[in-house]
Amino acid sequence: MPMRFLKQIRMTLGAMLSIALMGFALNLNADVPTPQIPKAVKGEQCVEETAFMRRNHMDLLDHQRDGTLRQGIRTKKHSLNGCLSCHVVKDSNNQAVTFQSEKHFCRSCHEYAAVKIDCFGCHKSTPDQSASSL
Ligand code: HEC
Ligand code: HEC
Ligand code: HEC
Structure with missing residues (x-):
């Protein structure tokens, strides 16, 4: 059944891609330094979101x-x-x-x-x- 086989490959590739992307996102968080943003001294929130x-x-x-x-x-x-x-x-x-x-x-x-x-x-x-x- 070639159709079913193809479908399975596609699903596997999809899963692999998601995992790769997840790893990428985790890596980003781990490796890239983020700026130290000073906290606002006043106000519950900013002038906009x-x-x-x-x-x-x-x-x-x-x-x-x-x-x-x-x-x-x-x-x-x-x-x-x-x-x-x-x-x-x-x-x-x-x-x-x-x-x-x-x-x-x-x-x-x-x-x-x-x-x-x-x-x-x-x-x-x-x-x-x-x-x-x-
Ligand atoms: C949360 C991080 C952050 C803070 C805090 C911040 N900025 Fe920015 N600002 C950015 C980023 C990132 C860009 C570039 C965005 C882009 O190019 O699209 C930028 C761009 C700008 C630009 C446009 C510069 C240009 O040449 O196009 C102005 C003007 C600016 N900021 C003013 C300010 C002022 C004034 C403050 C303090 C009241 C401030 N920013 C605080 C992140 C920040
Ligand atoms: C009433 C007080 C108040 C005013 C006025 C105000 N802010 Fe904020 N702003 C906040 C608060 C509270 C936050 C949420 C984060 C925090 O507590 O520092 C925030 C968040 C931000 C952030 C995102 C910072 C982050 O941690 O990512 C930027 C950029 C910013 N403000 C720029 C401005 C600019 C530019 C103006 C003027 C147009 C402005 N704010 C006016 C209180 C204020
Ligand atoms: C060449 C001088 C000059 C430069 C550079 C300049 N401004 Fe202004 N700005 C002025 C003048 C003059 C006014 C009008 C006076 C007033 O409204 O208080 C003004 C008014 C403003 C206002 C409205 C009034 C206030 O204080 O909120 C904002 C906001 C502002 N400027 C933001 C900026 C930002 C952000 C930058 C940098 C991207 C910038 N200006 C660069 C001269 C300048």
């Missing part, structure tokens, strides 16, 4: 790319100062670290993913209570 933020925070922020600033659809909810005040990292003197420090929240994944951002050439990298902070 954490998983969404991991992938899409740049789209909420990047005025140079998508022009949301000019179009005026940006809300206070996504202000940079808001990000910084919940995601502030303090040094041993209880001072907020600046973007100079590799402990800064916005560097935690970027170093690892080799992403470079120029935001803090203009914007303060520490949280500011005054609303008019750049």
Whole structure:
């Protein structure tokens, strides 16, 4: 019965592939270092779902790319100062670290993913209570 034989081979191959993939996933977890992301100091949750933020925070922020600033659809909810005040990292003197420090929240994944951002050439990298902070 050649048909049945073929089916069996296909099932075996399928099973082997799943096992290989599982091994691959396990390996990924074991071997690849993951970035140390500092925990937020405020808030039960982020301004959007954490998983969404991991992938899409740049789209909420990047005025140079998508022009949301000019179009005026940006809300206070996504202000940079808001990000910084919940995601502030303090040094041993209880001072907020600046973007100079590799402990800064916005560097935690970027170093690892080799992403470079120029935001803090203009914007303060520490949280500011005054609303008019750049
Ligand atoms: C050349 C200077 C410059 C650079 C570089 C720059 N910005 Fe801005 N940004 C501004 C100015 C000016 C404003 C408008 C002032 C305001 O709204 O406070 C602004 C406003 C914003 C706002 C809205 C206001 C706020 O504080 O939330 C966000 C968010 C923002 N920038 C994020 C970023 C991010 C993220 C980057 C890096 C990808 C970046 N900016 C790079 C100058 C800059
Ligand atoms: C009200 C406080 C608050 C504000 C404001 C806030 N966040 Fe968050 N954010 C959190 C919390 C809480 C989490 C969940 C993970 C944790 O506890 O650190 C989180 C998660 C994240 C993550 C995923 C981190 C991870 O562990 O994978 C990113 C990226 C992020 N936020 C970026 C931002 C950016 C960018 C802004 C500004 C647009 C912002 N957040 C504003 C509280 C906040
Ligand atoms: C959970 C990890 C993580 C954290 C924390 C994080 N980022 Fe990112 N960010 C990334 C990754 C990964 C990319 C590249 C994604 C891509 O290229 O699609 C990125 C890209 C960006 C970009 C676009 C850069 C470009 O050249 O396209 C901006 C702007 C940005 N992040 C801003 C920030 C700011 C501001 C903070 C701190 C408030 C921050 N990120 C914190 C992971 C993170």
